[in-house]
Amino acid sequence: MIGIVREEIDVAAVLEAAKRPEIGALVTFLGTVRDDGIERMDLEAYEEVAVQEFAAIREEAIEKWPITSVDILHRVGSLAVGENILLIVVGAGHRKEAFDACEYVLERIKESVPIWKKEVREDGETWVPGEYPEGPA
Template structure:
């Protein structure tokens, strides 16, 4: 599954759906809105058509470059509160090292090229996060 959503990301359901016979590892990354310097919520905007194409291309790159079996990526947009999931990456492989390596690669590629922007909103005002096209951070 590759997608952009305005709905809550159900990490458990995505992990269960990713399981396949022969996979010895499912590695996940879950980006979460954090209270950093008084942030109360985050607004995430997306150029959806391009974002989905980029996510698909990143998945395809990872599948070519790493000995993995599956990649699922869902990114949330809209208005999110502290503690809500922003991004979920699930990588399935025969062994953990390959899955960890691919997951890290995917996260870094998302941060580089997917057109999703974040604005942090807190008690002291709001600000666009400069220099990132990614809606969450590691």
């Protein structure tokens, strides 16, 4: 399962769907909006390209490690502190490969997927540099 979503990510449902008899490890990364003085975070994406990039990153990870599955869901919209932004679930026979692949997927998403974060504070708004490619023009 890969995609850009607007609704809350149902982590339990994604984990349940990822279970298979041959999988001995499900490693997850769940990114959330942290409270560092912001009121909210607005996320935008070039959705068609983002989903294509997710699929390419999933294939890269499957080629590099003996893993069974990679699920990637990323939210867009206006999110409050504590809400989930990104869920990555990697399934493998063993934990080491799943951990390594999950970290790889996260770093590749940050490098190449056209998703942008804007922090909204009482005193203004700022695109988050360095997290993803430059904010929208």
